[in-house]
Amino acid sequence: MPMQEWTRRVGARMRPERTEAFHVNGYGAVGDGRTLDTRAIQAAIDACAGQGGGIVCFDPGAYLTGSVFVKEGVILRIDEGVEILGSQDLADYPEIATRVAGIEMRWPAALINICDQDNVAVVGKGLVNGKGRPFRERYWTLRREEYEPQGLRWVVDYDCRRPRTLLVSGCSNVTVQGLALHEAAFRTVHILYSKHVTIDALTIRNNTDGHGPGIDGIDVDSSSFVLIEKCDIEGGDDHVCLKAGRDADGLRVNRPTEYVVVRNGISRAGGGLIACGSETSGGIRHVLAHHLNASGMGAGLRFKSARTCGGTVEEIHLEDIEIDGVGAVLDVAVNWNPSYSYCTLPQGYTHQTLPPHWKILLQKVEPPERGIPEIKDVHIARLQASGARRAISASGMRTSILKDFHLKDVRIEAETAGQIMFAKGWRFDNVSIRTREDRKLDVQGCEDMQLLEKDD
Structure with missing residues (x-):
């Protein structure tokens, strides 16, 4: 389906x-x-x-x-002057069958749920x-005092049950x-196994009471024809994150995230402006993100996966973007965060008695080659970035x-140019990378690269 056609089909078709x-x-x-009004x-x-x-x-x-x-046919209207307060008692969130951080399991329901409607x-x-x-x-507390000392960083996110917001x-x-x-x-807003969804003009603020791990803004998870527009997000992790399952379970489900438009958004302090991954098993494709503004973030445009995750990330278009004060403008890793991405059972545990x-x-992913991810066909145009630590990682x-x-019509000012490792067929067209040390990109293990930069 041509991009011009599918971009007109995203979002809710009725309300x-x-x-x-x-x-x-x-x-x-x-x-x-004070009174529980559930x-x-x-x-x-x-x-x-x-x-x-x-x-x-x-x-x-x-x-x-x-x-x-x-439920179906309902408009839940939360007007100005109304505040919904989430209970801090986990017992007020009944467990449901869902997917959390890339695997299907039972987990507390969200504060506001729209399920199978x-x-x-x-x-x-x-x-x-x-x-x-x-x-x-x-x-x-669990992560620092119990799980990391035992070599269990990979499972603490699944054992510590935290309700999503919507x-x-x-x-x-x-x-x-x-x-x-x-x-x-x-997760703040989690769109899972859904189609024709519109997320419009949300203001997300997740740093008002301290920072938290895994506090994404909007997650699009194995879903299609999604429109995200005019959102203003501040949070502890990635702001708009496209996901499609992880490892053997994600490969079993094998449902892509596809046909997604993200536009006219603002991102403040957090992890990444827009991220594909780290859960890529079902594939992520046909994405257009444009007219975005970000400042004070760990990264701008992120692509991340792991060698057990598999899946293909392709046909990604990122356009008309302004970024200030980020760690890396373009951050790509296929061996991301090994202590989280790879699951190894320490000594002293018996497999038969483990939680499901x-x-x-x-x-294990069998054969292991199924777990190798592929990231390709990424188009970045009309991007301006300043105050970055690295241009490209x-x-x-x-x-x-x-x-x-x-990369076309890209201008980046950064402390260092960064590096590109194990890449093929990259093209720079009217690209300027200015650095404090005036150093070029470190390019290793690459072929068929045209990285000539523009001279200002």
């Missing part, structure tokens, strides 16, 4: 039209910030869906709640506060628009060559 109002306060919600909110949603749809709304106030599930919207100018700090602190799973025609989302415990998700993570492997990266 609920019924306007009958169902006030949660009429179903017993208190909105005092049952009342869910009762209003169920009544609305039972009548064929409409608008579920709130009187001004702060509503403490655990997981709620939005068609034609749903969550909109408004109100605030959804995940109140995630206790979950983050629990994670850091989950769209197995759905079609979903719109999420206008909200402020703060203080996520884990440990066994999934430890399952691109590391392929002999078995996983980075192929056919095309």
Whole structure:
């Protein structure tokens, strides 16, 4: 499908039209910030869906709640003056079958869930506060004091159960628009196994109560025809992250993320502006991201995978981007974060008695060649970057060559130019890389490269 055609097909194709109002306060919600209002909110949603749809709304106030599930035909409207407060008791988030960090397993439901539904919207100018700090602190304690000393860094993210803020799973025609989302415990917005989803004009702030690991802004996970636009994101990890499963389990599911448009966004302090990976097993393809602005981030444009993950990342177009104050403008790694990416069982454990998700993570990819990822056909145009530490950090492997990266009309000012390792068919067209030491790119293990830079 030509790019001009598929880019017109992304996003929700419809949204609920019924306007009958169902006030949660009429179903017993208190909105005092202390009383748990989960049952009342869910009762209003169920009544609305039972009548064929409409608008579920709130009187001004702060509503403490655990997981709620939005249903077909419902607009969950969170107006200005309304604050949804996530419960800090994990018991208020029932376990569901889902995918977390690339593998299918049981995990606490999100704060707001849209699961296996068609034609749903969550909109408004109100605030959804995940109140995630206790979950983050629990994670850091487990990781630093128990898991890392035992060589178990690879599994702590799966053992420390933290609820996501908003989950769209197995759905079609979903719109999420206008909200402020703060203080996520884990992923903020997770779009999983879904199609025709619009994410519009969200303000995500996940650093207001400290930094947390894995606090992505918006994750598109084995989903298609997704539109993300006009979002303003600040968070501890990657801001827009495209994923498709990891390792043997991701290869088993084998569902791509494809046909994604990201446009007109702002990214503030965090991990990466836009990332493909690290979960790439099902493939990531047909992506257009344009008119993006980022500052104060670990990286700008990220591609990451591992030699057990597999999958192909291809036909990625990144255009009209301004970046300031990042670690690396272009960051590519196919052997990313080995202590997390590779699962090895330490001595003293018996495989038969392990939790099911440990066994999934430890399952070997056979033959091993299936686990070798491929990143190719990447187009970067009209990019300007200043205040970077490195212009390019691109590391392929002999078995996983980075192929056919095309940079056109790119201007980068950085401390160092960086390096490109194990690549083929890269092309620079009107590219300027200015560095403090006036050094060129370090190019190793590459062939068929045309990296002539523009002289200013």
